[in-house]
Amino acid sequence: MIHILRRLLASDKGATAVEYGLILALIVLAMMAALSNVATKTNAMWGNVANAVNGS
Secondary structure (H helix, E strand, C coil): CHHHHHHHHHCHHHHHHHHHHHHHHHHHHHHHHHHHHHHHHHHHHHHHHHHHHHHC
């Protein structure tokens, strides 16, 4: 297994795979941050709706 990883990292294909992996990781982190923000705002919105319904 280590031999395969070394061979992959030594070739240009390995470098490209690492670059794509880093790009994918950055995209995933950005999506997680965006979803966290959306979840917070959605939770606040539904809290306001619940308060409005309970106040009626």
